[in-house]
Amino acid sequence: MVLKMIDLCAGIGGIRRGFELTGEFKNVCSAEIDQFAIKTYKHNFGDDPTGDITSRHFKDKLKKVDFDVLLAGFPCQAFSRAGNQKGFMDATRGTIFFDIAEIIEENKPSVFLLENVDNLFSHDKGNTISTIMEVLVHELDYTIIGVEEDDLGNLTWDRSSFIRNSRNFGVPQNRPRVYIIGFNNRVYGRDNLLEAVEELPKRREDINLYNDLNDLIEKGAPAKYYLAEGMLNTLENHRNRHSKKGNGFGYMVVNDPARNSPLISNAVLATGGSGKERNLILDSNEFAGVHVSNKQTPINSKGIRNMTPREWGKLQGFINYAFVDKKGHDQFEFPKDISDTQKYKQFGNAVTIPVIESMAKHIVKILRKLGDI
Incomplete structure (x- = not known):
């Protein structure tokens, strides 16, 4: 079964291409607002990715799209603390993450992958990543690889579980980036996911494109x-x-x-x-x-x-x-x-495609354990 994916904050399509290389995913919708990146994307994929994920028009369009996997490389932005009494999701209002979270809430994809810079964990003294995890786990009900929850609902994680460096994935570039992968508890069951999920791959042994x-x-x-x-x-x-x-x-x-x-x-x-x-x-x-x-x-x-x-x-x-x-x-x-x-x-501004391909293969491996592929 080929999984249908959407490519948000698409850039020139690096995340999409990494997933396509596995042969297990098919892109059904893309979104990008930079006119020059749109030209390059269209030139190489033949699809027009023009779309603004912050607009109600685009979000309503996505409600009519059948997809399993959400992909997004989103910018790192500070969140407001004023809205916390209404929930952590409200504190992210006005940021791209809020729009992605809203799309997840409305469409409930089976899996998502979010990519960001490595200082996401130190941004705003750790408040940004804490808010993101609260939204993804408690408000959207996803199991996140690398996040643990105790009996009281307290979340803990180690940044090393999320940061992977391109230099360990076949290319000679020192590029640490954050990869957040989540699975829908309502689709797979929290207990099943606790048994199936494994930590993100730390390197690739199957390719080494350049000695140095x-x-x-x-x-x-x-x-x-x-x-x-x-x-x-x-x-x-x-x-x-x-x-x-x-x-x-x-x-x-x-x-x-x-x-x-x-x-x-x-x-x-x-x-x-x-x-x-x-x-x-x-x-x-x-x-x-x-x-x-x-x-x-x-x-x-x-x-x-x-x-x-x-x-x-x-x-x-x-x-x-x-x-x-x-x-x-x-x-x-x-x-x-x-x-x-x-x-x-x-x-x-792009991702390192061999890293993304490795993350996509990891998702496939977990979904096979869950019997979904």
Whole structure:
């Protein structure tokens, strides 16, 4: 039986693709509001994901959609404390999580997966994650992998049960993220779930796409990706100032032979900026001294450049993995009018697909134990 899923806060479809790779899930509805991400999603999946999950119109539309699994990579936002007397759900009003929780309440999917940044657990001094867990367990009636409940209804958890790092799932990227997986108690029974659920996988042993970052890097990138001498000097001076203060902040050349192996990248970021500066590459110095139209000073003499969008795509599993067909052809691509700035943003805002695939397989494993597949 193929399970029907919906893809909320869809971005460019990384969560969807990770689930599709298992062969056990079929997407029936998507929602995204960023116009550029929508273009990329449509280009690669053939579906128009345009939809605003905060709108009553979209929520009413979902009531007519038959689905089993809800997927969402939602933003981390502070919750109000004023509404607690009306229940924890009310305290989340005005945030994307509230809209997701409302959709769960109205449609009661059998399973959901929520993905977020790792500081979700420290956000607002722990109040955010506590509210989320109260809503999911007590108000929506789901069993959450990694959450325990005592006889008095008190919930406990360890953040290590939810945070998984992309570097342990086949790609050389240090990217810890939170994965929250819940199962509907009314569908499966709380006692059955207590026996069936298992902790999230900590790593993948079945794939290792790259031995380290050097396997992923594509040497000889175009001149536009190399840092201008002036920019490199600015970064070096900035790092030196912080170093004198005892801080470790600054740019990083991630494939510098002087670094301890294995060589891995820092997390790629949707903001682009520091995500690029902390992931610089040592490449050819063939462009040293060359003037490029969009740079105020000549290209640096050390051969230091930004990683390319394609290399970011490899780090996230979009390129050279998730969209490779049976003939070995990579089918992922951006529409022609998507700029490099948008490519960096979209990959930085995406999930690491091999991690998501592993989570999807874990869900399948549990559902098989429950006799639902």
